[in-house]
Amino acid sequence: xTTCMEFDELINRHIDNDLDDGETATLFVHLGSCHRCxxxxxxxxxxxxxxxxxxxxxxxxxxxxRIFEEPAPVRPSRPRLxxxxxxxxxxxxxxxxxAAAALLLTLLATGxxxxxxxxxxxxxxQPENRDVMVLFPTxxxxxxxxxxxxxxxx
Amino acid sequence: MEPExxxxxxxxxxxxxxxxxxxxxxxYKRPLFAFCYRLLHDRAEAEDAVHEAFLKLRCAxxxxxxxxxxxxxxxxVARNEAYMHHRxxxxxxxxxxxxIWEKQTPLSLLEEKERSELxxxxxxxxxxxxxxxxxxxxxxxxxxxQIAAVTGDSESSVKSRIFKARRALAARLLPLMKEGxx
Numbered sequence: 001x002t003t004c005m006e007f008d009e010l011i012n013r014h015i016d017n018d019l020d021d022g023e024t025a026t027l028f029v030h031l032g033s034c035h036r037c038x039x040x041x042x043x044x045x046x047x048x049x050x051x052x053x054x055x056x057x058x059x060x061x062x063x064x065x066r067i068f069e070e071p072a073p074v075r076p077s078r079p080r081l082x083x084x085x086x087x088x089x090x091x092x093x094x095x096x097x098x099a100a101a102a103l104l105l106t107l108l109a110t111g112x113x114x115x116x117x118x119x120x121x122x123x124x125x126q127p128e129n130r131d132v133m134v135l136f137p138t139x140x141x142x143x144x145x146x147x148x149x150x151x152x153x154x
Numbered sequence: 155m156e157p158e159x160x161x162x163x164x165x166x167x168x169x170x171x172x173x174x175x176x177x178x179x180x181x182y183k184r185p186l187f188a189f190c191y192r193l194l195h196d197r198a199e200a201e202d203a204v205h206e207a208f209l210k211l212r213c214a215x216x217x218x219x220x221x222x223x224x225x226x227x228x229x230x231v232a233r234n235e236a237y238m239h240h241r242x243x244x245x246x247x248x249x250x251x252x253x254i255w256e257k258q259t260p261l262s263l264l265e266e267k268e269r270s271e272l273x274x275x276x277x278x279x280x281x282x283x284x285x286x287x288x289x290x291x292x293x294x295x296x297x298x299x300q301i302a303a304v305t306g307d308s309e310s311s312v313k314s315r316i317f318k319a320r321r322a323l324a325a326r327l328l329p330l331m332k333e334g335x336x
Contacts, residue, residue, distance in 0.1 A: 012317045016291065018298065043324040050273035050327075051292050059187040063201045067179055067208050 002030070004037055011041050015048065157181075160224045167211065179208055182225070185294050186232045192289045193236045193282055203235035226303040229294070233286065233304055240282060254284055254322045269327075276323055284319035287312055 010027045013019050019027065031038055158177065166174035183204060190200035207228050277285065290296045290304060298316075302309045 008321065009313075009317060012320060013313075016298070016316075039328065040324060043328050044320055047273060047320065047323050047327055048292060050270045051277060051288075053270050054274045054277075056184065056188045056293070057191040057197070057200075059183055059201055059204065060197070063183065063187070063204060066201075066205050067183075067212075068176070 164224050190236045199239045203232045206235040207231040229304040287315045288319045
């Protein structure tokens with residue numbers, strides 16, 4: 001058997017037009033015999049009426065102005081690597097132009113001199129070997145003895 | 155001439171039509187503002203919430219899921235903003251508790267005010283999670299399913315909160331009702 005408390009839900013759904021025909025018939029049969037539920041339905045209908053008599057608040061004209069003002073442009077997010085490269089690029093162009101030109105000229109002059117020196121330098125007769133002999137004469141002696149002892153027999 | 159549908163307006167907004175945006179704004183600014191005001195009881199904060207909702211629509215018009223659900227989407231965004239204000243102000247939002255009222259209404263209030271004023275006052279004093287569902291149902295005429303889409307709750311939870319809010323209000327109204335009125 002359905003209790004009055006359970007009919008409360010049907011009454012609520014009834015005022016929200018959420019009941020099917022069968023549920024509506026069941027509810028009205030009960031209402032015909034239940035003073036308490038009739039009072040409850042009456043209070044809900046009165047409540048709805050009272051709520052709807054409350055004047056609706058209106059937004060100010062300031063809201064219209066705020067809505068239609070230009071929003072700040074949204075910068076698209078870039079990949080991290082791209083952002084770092086951009087930063088790097090920004091840093092290189094901050095070097096003063098005279099300094100960059102001086103650096104470039106220095107590099108060119110150094111390159112030219114190096115190329116010129118290596119092209120014109122005389123081919124000396126193995127100075128390294130001589131130095132080694134001065135420093136380690138025993139090596140040379142040993143080499144000579146080896147060559148004499150290693151001569152083939154006549 | 156029939157007014158243009160929400161779905162059609164949203165399609166035009168996505169194509170960058172400013173006039174469509176203005177039309178949609180005119181259509182929803184009042185109900186959205188009234189809804190937020192009922193939640194916050196503060197005009198400036200309610201306007202902030204509406205502003206944020208339309209700003210989101212304007213800056214990211216492709217974000218709303220379906221053009222035919224723009225109404226629920228706008229209410230949902232405005233509601234979220236209103237809740238953020240609510241939290242910022244340190245007002246309690248915990249749902250699911252037994253209590254329905256934010257404050258106790260003094261009995262003297264019953265004697266001082268006319269009934270409709272009293273209903274208004276009692277409505278204001280409902281906890282925000284009850285106030286929002288009743289507001290969307292009574293003032294904006296949203297169905298249970300639409301309210302669920304706005305609040306992110308299940309339909310049964312929405313129904314239950316509406317019933318509890320009405321029952322609580324009716325319980326305070328019932329002594330004021332004349333015996334003969336049924």
